[in-house]
Amino acid sequence: MEATPHTSGEPIILSHIMPTPIRLIFGGVGLALTILLLVELGPALWPPSFLTLFFGIIVLGGLSVTLAFVAGSALGPDQTWEIxxxxxxxxxxxxxxxxxKTYDLRDFESCDVASSQYDSDVETYQIVCRLxxxxTVQTGLESTPFLMAILAFLQNPIANFNVPRHAEIRLRSPDFSKREEAERALAHLMKR
Structure with missing residues (x-):
């Protein structure tokens, strides 16, 4: 993503927005695949037999993927950064x-530009601010504690809930396609 063009006095605005139709498609596909998985492989789990453990592992693996689609579409908030x-x-x-949420530069321990390449050939960059x-990072959507608890569980089901995870102590901007754009936005944030 490219930052909006700006003059020295104007803010840089970045956003990561998932349109509602895409949310509904991901949620619907995830829900349909969850039902299909349970209908097709659920009967293999009961009554218990020699193959129950084998099919149980397959069902749990499949549910982790399909429920991630549902949770991602229902719980991933859109972000707009104004720098x-x-x-x-x-x-x-x-x-x-x-x-x-508004942060002053003094609220951060450090800010830098990091590569956000995960699984594609295209390298993108983010501004990463460590608290x-x-x-910890608060989205302000904690008024839905049940949904936020489900999201936290899906992110790391075995985590110790007393220790903040890596993603909870860092703010990560929407992606930039060029490192120079990310560095320019970071310099704008650090400007006096």
Whole structure:
């Protein structure tokens, strides 16, 4: 993604938005595949037999993928970053809930540009801001604690809930397609 063009006094605005039709498609596909998996392989789990463990592993593996589609479509908030000199405003939106979080540059332990290449050949870049020890990222959508608990469980089901995970202490911007754009946005944030 490219940042919006700006002059020196205007903010840089980045966004990562999943349109509602795409959310519904991912959620519907995930739900349909979950039902299909349970209808087709569920009978192999009961009554218990020699193959129950084998089919149980397949069903659990399949459910982890299909439920991730459902959770990602239902729980992944849209983000809009507004970068001003020494100030960052992030707007989170999930369906009809909106939350705005504002950070001063002093709120961060460090900020830098990092590669966000995961599984594709195209390398993208993000601004990564680390919060001080003891502070965690809050989206402001905690008014749905049940859904947030499901998302936390799906992110890392075996995690110790007392220790913040890597993703909870770092703010990661939407992706930039060029490193120079990410560095320019970071320089704009660090400007006095």
């Amino acid at each position: 001003r000199p020494r100030k960052l405003t992030i707007t989170y939106q999930l369906f009809n809930q909106t939350s705005v 001080p020890l003891g502070r």
